[in-house]
Amino acid sequence: MIENELMRILTGGWVAQATNVAARLGIPDALADGPRTAEDLAEALKVNQSALTRLLRLLAAAGILEGRGERFALTEMGALLRRDQLGPLAALYASDYFTASWAALEDNVATGEQGFHHVYGLPVFDYLAGEPDKAAEFNAGMAAxxxxxxxxxxxxxxxxxxxxxxxxxxxxxxxxxxxxxxxxxxxxxxxxxxxxxxxxxxxxxxxxxxxxxxxxxxxxxxxxxxxxxxxxxxxxxxxxxxxxxxxxxxxxxxxxxxxxxxxxxxxxxxxxxxxxxxxxxxxxxxxxxxxxxxxxxxxxxxxxxxxxxxxxxxxxxxxxxxxxx
Ligand SMILES: C[S@@+](CC[C@H](N)C(=O)[O-])C[C@H]1O[C@@H](n2cnc3c(N)ncnc32)[C@H](O)[C@@H]1O
The missing domain is CATH 3.40.50.150 (Vaccinia Virus protein VP39)
Structure with missing residues (x-):
């Protein structure tokens, strides 16, 4: 149905954000040795269990995880989000300066001024030169x-x-x-x-x-x-x-x-x-x-x-x- 397809596109950004945040939280690595319950994962990752459960459910619906009774397991695609695979790239995509730049897309299209420049007032590589933690995250994303x-x-x-x-x-x-x-x-x-x-x-x-x-x-x-x-x-x-x-x-x-x-x-x-x-x-x-x-x-x-x-x-x-x- 075309309207369902449209809704998937409209909400695709939420699914991407959830997936990228899962990588930031280290969920794929925490599941690398086998399925775990939300309770067990919440304790290991020191996050809120109820919120984590809802995140895990979306990831399962998106094909990143699969539910096995009370437990969640990585799918083949989810396994690609481990730290030694594409995890650092996914984490980078949810970084604050990436999302802030995308949030300026409307201004970017209206004026032609680059989103990142509109928000931060300088080119991105100059910004990274003064932000060692963000630069380390960027470099890790590239190395992925x-x-x-x-x-x-x-x-x-x-x-x-x-x-x-x-x-x-x-x-x-x-x-x-x-x-x-x-x-x-x-x-x-x-x-x-x-x-x-x-x-x-x-x-x-x-x-x-x-x-x-x-x-x-x-x-x-x-x-x-x-x-x-x-x-x-x-x-x-x-x-x-x-x-x-x-x-x-x-x-x-x-x-x-x-x-x-x-x-x-x-x-x-x-x-x-x-x-x-x-x-x-x-x-x-x-x-x-x-x-x-x-x-x-x-x-x-x-x-x-x-x-x-x-x-x-x-x-x-x-x-x-x-x-x-
Ligand atoms: C998108 S990254 C690609 C890195 C790497 N080639 C790769 O494929 O993973 C772009 C690289 O260009 C570097 N860079 C940006 N401006 C530069 C400049 N003026 N001179 C040398 N390197 C620069 C950045 O520090 C960054 O490492």
Whole structure:
């Protein structure tokens, strides 16, 4: 029935908020060893039992949990919300500055002013630089991309790579996956100083072949790599800012070097890229782009896309090579 479908859309935000709050509370991890009653869970998580029971019932109706008599168990989908899976990303989606920015969507659409900027008066990465706890939560949310990071070395042939440079690579979760799969390669992790300072844990055991470089994508990026990566970076910026980043990449890349752009390309599956496009509008100056738009952006910097391949979670890897003149 179409009206029921509409009601599902109208209340979808509540279901998402309930799911993301469950991740913040650690419910999926508390159920990892088997089903538990609401009473037992409330005691373990130190929350209100009656409110928790109502939250658990919604999660069960949504397919995140299943009721087994008095007890609740994780479904296969719910298990993906554990801390070592997508839990930190779900938790991030319920953070106060994400929800406050989305609450400003109406103003954003009316005026064109970015939701986050409308509420906080500065760009999101500048805000995170002054909020260490929120930055740690953001970095953990990004590192939860491991679900697709670990497929990157299967999708691109790194066999001849000597130096892999991960630009705006966060705390190094993607670079760690690549370095583990390519034992002969060195890595360079590049990000803003506060993020580089928090980079240690993912790179444990790899630091002897990894350089940590703090810098600004818009000033210059490390040169001399054979493979450069930009994962979920270009979608944070408008076309002009992307052109500046890509010009710096092209300047740093030796002839024949590869640039791997990892993004959610707008096109085939419309809903996720469109949702993230709006999210980028609300949080940043960026946007999700179609393949022809990426081709044009990269082409402008002298980079030609050689192939595009799919990754989990609706992500794509675009491999580009620097044209020789
Ligand atoms: C959306 S996160 C993506 C992180 C990582 N590449 C990934 O896929 O998980 C964007 C990253 O860009 C970094 N960043 C933002 N502005 C930057 C700048 N001007 N120079 C270098 N890094 C920057 C942020 O600190 C953050 O780690």
């Amino acid at each position: 991309g491991t679900l697709y990071f670990r497929r990157v070395p299967e999708k691109h042939d790194f066999s001849g790579a000597r130096t892999v440079v991960d630009l705006a690579g966060g705390t190094g979760a993607l670079l760690a996956q690549v370095l583990r799969a390519v034992p002969g390669a060195r890595g360079v992790l590049f990000d803003v100083p506060e993020v580089i300072a928090a980079a240690g844990p993912h790179l444990e055991g790899l630091l002897d072949r990894c350089e940590l470089v703090a810098g600004d994508l818009f000033a210059a990026v490390p040169d001399g790599g054979d493979v450069y990566m930009l994962s979920r970076v270009l979608h944070d910026w408008d076309d002009e800012q992307c052109a500046a980043i890509l010009a710096n990449c092209a300047k740093a890349m030796p002839a024949g070097a590869r640039l791997l752009v990892i993004e959610r390309v707008a096109g085939a599956d419309a809903l996720l890229p469109a949702a993230f496009d709006l999210h980028m509008m609300v949080m940043t100056d960026g946007r999700e782009r179609t393949l022809p738009e990426y081709r044009a952006l990269l082409g402008h910097a002298g980079l030609t896309i050689e192939y595009v391949t799919e990754l989990p979670l609706g992500m794509s890897l675009l491999s580009a090579v620097l044209e020789t003149t």
